[in-house]
Amino acid sequence: xxxxxxxxxxxxxxxxxxxxxxxxxxxxxxxxxxxxxxxxxxxxxxxxxxxxxxxxxxxxxxxxxxxxxxxxxxxxxxxxxxxxxxxxxxxxxxxxxxxxxxxxxxxxxxxxxxxxxxxxxxxxxxxxxxxxxxxxxxxxxxxxxxxxxxxxxxxxxxxxxxxxxxxxxxxxxxxxxxxxxxxxxxxxxxxxxxxxxxxxxxxxxxxxxxxxxxxxxxxxxxxxxxxxxxx
Ligand code: DX5
Numbered sequence: 001x002x003x004x005x006x007x008x009x010x011x012x013x014x015x016x017x018x019x020x021x022x023x024x025x026x027x028x029x030x031x032x033x034x035x036x037x038x039x040x041x042x043x044x045x046x047x048x049x050x051x052x053x054x055x056x057x058x059x060x061x062x063x064x065x066x067x068x069x070x071x072x073x074x075x076x077x078x079x080x081x082x083x084x085x086x087x088x089x090x091x092x093x094x095x096x097x098x099x100x101x102x103x104x105x106x107x108x109x110x111x112x113x114x115x116x117x118x119x120x121x122x123x124x125x126x127x128x129x130x131x132x133x134x135x136x137x138x139x140x141x142x143x144x145x146x147x148x149x150x151x152x153x154x155x156x157x158x159x160x161x162x163x164x165x166x167x168x169x170x171x172x173x174x175x176x177x178x179x180x181x182x183x184x185x186x187x188x189x190x191x192x193x194x195x196x197x198x199x200x201x202x203x204x205x206x207x208x209x210x211x212x213x214x215x216x217x218x219x220x221x222x223x224x225x226x227x228x229x230x231x
Pocket of ligand 1: 014016017039041072145146147148149150151152178179180181198199200201202
């Protein structure tokens with residue numbers, strides 16, 4: 001399963017909020033609910049103040065799912081680890097612009113490994129830092145919270161950054177948002193151009209995951225009707 005082509009709204013469950021003790025079953029539940037991709041938050045306790053998963057978790061889940069595995073590397077020196085995540089079964093890898101000195105080289109490496117590439121920027125990072133690399137990426141991730149933990153409140157000021165990123169990349173690149181994404185905050189980002197919506201708490205902490213995913217999707221598709229950018 002590859003990263004879905006831009007132009008559709010995709011709801012992306014973030015497994016950081018799932019019951020890790022039953023991860024395969026949690027993933028099967030959201031897969032049955034119709035999502036096309038899931039996100040793995042990889043944290044190293046250095047770039048962000050938390051430690052989460054490594055390649056073994058991705059590899060353990062790979063045989064149990066047909067979903068596109070979206071790996072977000074919130075780690076320093078990501079170039080040292082991308083091959084292990086690709087070998088483990090990642091279909092898409094996003095690195096943080098704040099962690100690399102030569103992003104174009106890393107995007108080229110990812111493409112040579114046969115996966116799609118994404119670049120992420122933190123709330124405090126200016127869009128100008130991705131101007132050169134964004135055109136070569138299949139996805140740009142605008143963090144809507146400071147990375148490191150699930151369950152944080154959405155930062156409203158990041159919606160403007162979504163608009164700037166959409167203007168920068170045009171309609172053929174996915175614009176992903178991550179952090180505090182709920183039915184209440186979805187319209188703010190979709191109206192500015194986001195089409196790939198990562199949610200942890202809003203999905204996995206809901207007793208009916210299929211209903212939670214459906215509500216996020218319906219809210220987003222309703223907001224798409226009032227788009228402020230040309231598709
Ligand atoms: C935070 C992670 C997010 C987080 C989303 O650093 O990148 O993916 O898990 O969780 P919620 O939806 O709970 O904010």
